[in-house]
Amino acid sequence: MIEIRNISKKFGKLQVLDDLQLQLDRGECIALIGPNGCGKTTLIKIILGMVMPDSGDIWFDGRSIRKDIDYRKHIGYMPQIGRYPENMTIGQVIDMIRHIRKSDAGRIDDSLYRDYEIEAFLHKKMRTLSGGTTQKISATLAFLFDPEVLILDEPTAGLDPLAAEILKDKIIKARGEGKLILITSHLLSELDDLVTQIVFMQEGRLVLHKDKASLQALTGQSSIARSIVHLLKSGV
Amino acid sequence: MTRILKYVFIDILKNKIVVAYCLVLAMFSWVSFGLEDSTGKGILTVLNIVLLTVPLVSVLFSTIYIYNSNEFIELLASHPVKRQTIWLALFTGLSLSLSTAFVIGAGIPVMVFSEPGTAIMMTLAGVFLSVIFIAIAMLSSIYTRDKAKGIGVSLMLWLYFALLFDGIVLFLFFQFADYPIENVVVMLSALSPVDLCRILILLHLDISAMMGYTGAVFVKLFGTGTGLVLSFGLLSMWVMIPYYLSMRKFINKDL
Numbered sequence: 001m002i003e004i005r006n007i008s009k010k011f012g013k014l015q016v017l018d019d020l021q022l023q024l025d026r027g028e029c030i031a032l033i034g035p036n037g038c039g040k041t042t043l044i045k046i047i048l049g050m051v052m053p054d055s056g057d058i059w060f061d062g063r064s065i066r067k068d069i070d071y072r073k074h075i076g077y078m079p080q081i082g083r084y085p086e087n088m089t090i091g092q093v094i095d096m097i098r099h100i101r102k103s104d105a106g107r108i109d110d111s112l113y114r115d116y117e118i119e120a121f122l123h124k125k126m127r128t129l130s131g132g133t134t135q136k137i138s139a140t141l142a143f144l145f146d147p148e149v150l151i152l153d154e155p156t157a158g159l160d161p162l163a164a165e166i167l168k169d170k171i172i173k174a175r176g177e178g179k180l181i182l183i184t185s186h187l188l189s190e191l192d193d194l195v196t197q198i199v200f201m202q203e204g205r206l207v208l209h210k211d212k213a214s215l216q217a218l219t220g221q222s223s224i225a226r227s228i229v230h231l232l233k234s235g236v
Numbered sequence: 237m238t239r240i241l242k243y244v245f246i247d248i249l250k251n252k253i254v255v256a257y258c259l260v261l262a263m264f265s266w267v268s269f270g271l272e273d274s275t276g277k278g279i280l281t282v283l284n285i286v287l288l289t290v291p292l293v294s295v296l297f298s299t300i301y302i303y304n305s306n307e308f309i310e311l312l313a314s315h316p317v318k319r320q321t322i323w324l325a326l327f328t329g330l331s332l333s334l335s336t337a338f339v340i341g342a343g344i345p346v347m348v349f350s351e352p353g354t355a356i357m358m359t360l361a362g363v364f365l366s367v368i369f370i371a372i373a374m375l376s377s378i379y380t381r382d383k384a385k386g387i388g389v390s391l392m393l394w395l396y397f398a399l400l401f402d403g404i405v406l407f408l409f410f411q412f413a414d415y416p417i418e419n420v421v422v423m424l425s426a427l428s429p430v431d432l433c434r435i436l437i438l439l440h441l442d443i444s445a446m447m448g449y450t451g452a453v454f455v456k457l458f459g460t461g462t463g464l465v466l467s468f469g470l471l472s473m474w475v476m477i478p479y480y481l482s483m484r485k486f487i488n489k490d491l
Contacts, residue, residue: 045491048313049313050310050313050314050490050491051491052489069316070316073316077314079314083307083310083311085307085308087250092243097315100312100315101315102239
């Protein structure tokens, strides 16, 4: 569904992504992992068209994303650090995004909106919100339009355990509906019951892309965290 | 486009600066017309205030506003919205609100006190100046990532256009007085939108003695009719070129 073709990107002298190739298919829940600064967020931003690659291209459903921006209708994105216009209230932000996305059908999935009881804070200004509440808004917006692809950058960082649990249930449900889900996280332990495939990146290059079962078979370990540690120790 | 424009416009109006700007312009204009004994003198006073303050407020407010809209831009960019649309909405929102503030603040008193032709020319020049300096602000804020540096660049540009430029032209004239440099001077005046606006209004008032040097040469060369068309054309270029350059940069910017 999403094809990443030979993407390279430099920030100044720093090579963030180096000739990266990757194929992400529908119905998979993919964990994107790797050390800090290995280019995960940059890759996500390139998929969303927020960062322009130096070379290479992304294909979404058989079309290059350079051609038109309509593919973003099918993506729900939850940023690592949600940055919102400070003077707007939660209600205004949600209204604005709904307003902008209005043209594409009325499928609205407001289960997170209800579960996080966002109605109670609608009048609050974005700048007064805590990090966790901002994350809840980001999660709600990502799932709101029932998109086919969900891109979640560190989704549970900053959420309290209850909110994180709600989000994980939501992700599992979305996986069951055959959506493509891309998650980055450093909390490998909590990915165990979520993901079906692992993509491991290091210094802007793809180290491995395998499904969970074959990774575990390869390393003989029972959890993702242990498998990755095993791989790193044995030197892939 | 109109959907995003609506949010930009509301956001700017909520910002009290634009309202304060409108009130200050109104105060200055009414007071200058009230205190001067002839309308002509009143117009000149207002003109001088307009030529200084309108570019300054437009360029500063817009630069800061664009930097503060970073979050807004980032939020929209991850949704199915074209980058061109976001940029155009910001530009239109700023232009509409600052021009409206100018028309209400300075345009109305000018219409009340002076004859319609001059009033229209004055209002047009003010609107053009606002829009031109918004475009310049967008250009300087997109090319500098650092906010303090961006504001500095905008201020320097204002200083150059509003104060230094006429001085430089005059200096050149005295230095090269022995050579026929009139044409060069006119060409130079096209390089400053503030000078163009001054020429535009003074062409209409027909007091070439008070036009500054570039204005006098301009009239001599083109006469009133052609001069008007030419200066409007040049002013439009001053809107389009900075805006186009800033948009081209914005489309490829990493957010």
